[in-house]
Amino acid sequence: MKIFTAKQIYAADQFTLAEQNMNSYELMERASIQLFNWLHHRLKGAQVKIKLFCGIGNNGGDGLALARHLQEHGYNIEVIVVNYSKKRSPDFLANLERLKDRKIWPYFMNPDTGLPSIDSEEIVIDALFGIGLNRSPDKWVGQIIEHLNNSGAFVVSVDVPSGLFLDRAVENLKSVVKANYVLSFQFPKLVFFLPETGVFSNQWEILNIGLSQKYIEQTHASFELIGKNEVLSYYIPREKFSHKGTYGHSLILGGSYGKIGAVSLASRACITTGSGLVSAYVPQCGYIPLQSSLPEVMVLTDEGEKEILNISVKIEPDVIGMGIGMGTTEKTQKAFTEFLDSLKAPLVIDADGLNIISLNKSLLKKLPPKTILTPHPGELKRLLGAWADDFDKLEKAKQFSKTYDCILVLKDAHTIVIYDDQGYINTTGNPGMATAGSGDVLTGMITSLMAQRYEPVKAAIFGVYLHGRAADIAIEKLGYQALTATAIINGIGPAFTDLFNVPPMDAENTAKKE
Incomplete structure (x- = not known):
């Protein structure tokens, strides 16, 4: 299985949109449905409190879309938007409007907002930052992440633990979410397997969101993940004579x-x-x-x-x-x-x-x-x-x-x-x-x-x-x-x-x- 860089993953998204004649919002919806299916299959409607911490980029948009699907199926949710920038992605805004249409009002956190309570029996969805993070989170956002890590709640990260860079080392260890589970879209990430960054991903699983197989097959990756399917093709059988x-x-x-x-x-x-x-x-x-x-x-x-x-x-x-x-x-x-x-x-x-x-x-x-x-x-x-x-x-x-x-x-x-x-x-x-x-x-x-x-x-x-x-x-x-x-x-x-x-x-x- 190929392990792509952030740049290659973005290119895969764009290639897929063109190939399948769809827009980015539709691809985000596809991803959010996969997230929901994974959770719903395991929770089966259980009324455990689910708190979704969403950023204001596309990773946050995934979280908002997930919140909508959870609410539609009767789950007990609370949506918290960490308002770390004035710049918001269009797909985040579109999903925010769809939440409001369903009378779901997120709680917006700003630098002067107090930390929300998180019970150890709750489930936390981490949708703060995705694969495009290029600098350490602001100090107040880092404090929120540290609060999540200290809560004792079961943390599920969307695509990658928030605070991790895909192509370089962590700058502030306290500003990275320690995920119990990571639901990674389409591809595993190199940071899951390195000693310094792998500690933030206790377990991970790939969610297939239907990115272009043509792009995947024709694009070279510098790293590959080796499992049974890969080595089975290497096997040289013994001959009778x-x-x-x-x-x-x-x-x-x-x-x-x-x-x-x-x-x-x-x-x-x-x-x-x-x-x-x-x-x-x-x-x-x-x-x-x-x-x-x-x-x-x-x-x-x-x-x-x-x-x-x-x-x-x-x-x-x-x-x-x-x-x-x-x-x-x-x-x-x-x-x-x-x-x-x-x-x-x-x-x-x-x-x-x-x-x-x-x-x-x-x-x-x-x-x-x-x-x-x-x-x-x-x-x-x-x-x-x-x-x-x-x-x-x-x-x-x-x-x-x-x-x-x-x-x-x-x-x-x-x-x-x-x-x-x-x-x-x-x-x-x-x-x-x-x-x-x-x-x-x-x-x-x-x-x-x-x-x-x-x-x-x-x-x-x-x-x-x-x-x-x-x-x-x-x-x-x-x-x-x-x-x-x-x-x-x-x-x-x-x-x-x-x-x-x-x-x-x-x-x-x-x-x-x-």
């Missing part, structure tokens, strides 16, 4: 004294994800632990007893995943550098491999094209340097990717895969994944997919999706706190199976069609 060599030979390289577990997890994840052959390359202290615990994995050892000293690989793997548990001693750094000089196979680099590169940035020029780097935020900062905010981080990541022709997997609550100027935002995963070894598992999974001939960018995207989905399946029985890296590996098989599971309702509809 195939063998283990068909699905590639992966090498997992890393480990040091006390950190052999990282290689064990990555190797097990690698073979569980489908690599035909998996070899592990470790210092000598890792031989017995790996050989005895992973019978499916072949083990090669370095000359070093407790750390990697001189990488000498006698096999020719299809892909190498390296860096996990490796350590960053001077001798290991030297071995890593010399290995890159003679490298031919594609690479996935994580953990200490990234840290070694951060200590010697010239190594970046030695990486094969489309090497996949999988940093967590701390490792990313060591690679890129400090950033001002999440938007700056994404721009720096894109530039880094272009400069070194590499793929960045920015691990976070919503992991983002960056290649060149394109970003792919993952939808799977949960807080339980904040556990030791989770990143090692991801390294093994991506390495495995590359060995199976998935293109590097698709291997990264698909691997991230499956990793998160495996964890989502695991927590259904374990909960967040008990989730372990091993449990994530155990969820890989079910995550693959889940790609082809049809929800019960869809299965029923399919049966009816047949």
Whole structure:
């Protein structure tokens, strides 16, 4: 699913109006009906008090139109217009007149107006500002927003939490609505998925308002949201007449004294994800632990007893995943550098491999094209340097990717895969994944997919999706706190199976069609 900028969304509106021979008021009415249907389906006429806080632009117009539909269906409403400007949009004014025709008289708030009472049992509709906000709200409006946030009421934001910008960081955290639910028109917004701005959107849902499919299909978006439908097209099925060599030979390289577990997890994840052959390359202290615990994995050892000293690989793997548990001693750094000089196979680099590169940035020029780097935020900062905010981080990541022709997997609550100027935002995963070894598992999974001939960018995207989905399946029985890296590996098989599971309702509809 594409994630468009505010400018592109406005263009989609205009394209739709021309294509469907309609005016902006009619499009606003379509949006308000979708808002009403969502609320009505859940409230079913319940007489909970609904307070609609409306601005004087088009977002406020959506709120006024929603208020009309709620009133017509017998809901207990109160409309509050926050009069923050003398300039009002035509569609806001048109909906205001239609409210007055129905004897609904909004309460107008001005800078000298006291704050309205809000009960914690009420529902608040936030329709103050939409996607066009380009400056922080005035101080008195910020106080209203802070009042909403402190009320304890259930807050539903229209399109985007008021106070958020779509293309830059928040200037005043107290002047942004903290929404329990966001009803976003047609497209998700990038701010829903970034750590600094995502905290204002507890949950979100897309309301289809019928914008032009032609515009959506022909317009490029710099970011895409990745779910089951997107990755299903990546899946390469297994053929009947195939063998283990068909699905590639992966090498997992890393480990040091006390950190052999990282290689064990990555190797097990690698073979569980489908690599035909998996070899592990470790210092000598890792031989017995790996050989005895992973019978499916072949083990090669370095000359070093407790750390990697001189990488000498006698096999020719299809892909190498390296860096996990490796350590960053001077001798290991030297071995890593010399290995890159003679490298031919594609690479996935994580953990200490990234840290070694951060200590010697010239190594970046030695990486094969489309090497996949999988940093967590701390490792990313060591690679890129400090950033001002999440938007700056994404721009720096894109530039880094272009400069070194590499793929960045920015691990976070919503992991983002960056290649060149394109970003792919993952939808799977949960807080339980904040556990030791989770990143090692991801390294093994991506390495495995590359060995199976998935293109590097698709291997990264698909691997991230499956990793998160495996964890989502695991927590259904374990909960967040008990989730372990091993449990994530155990969820890989079910995550693959889940790609082809049809929800019960869809299965029923399919049966009816047949």
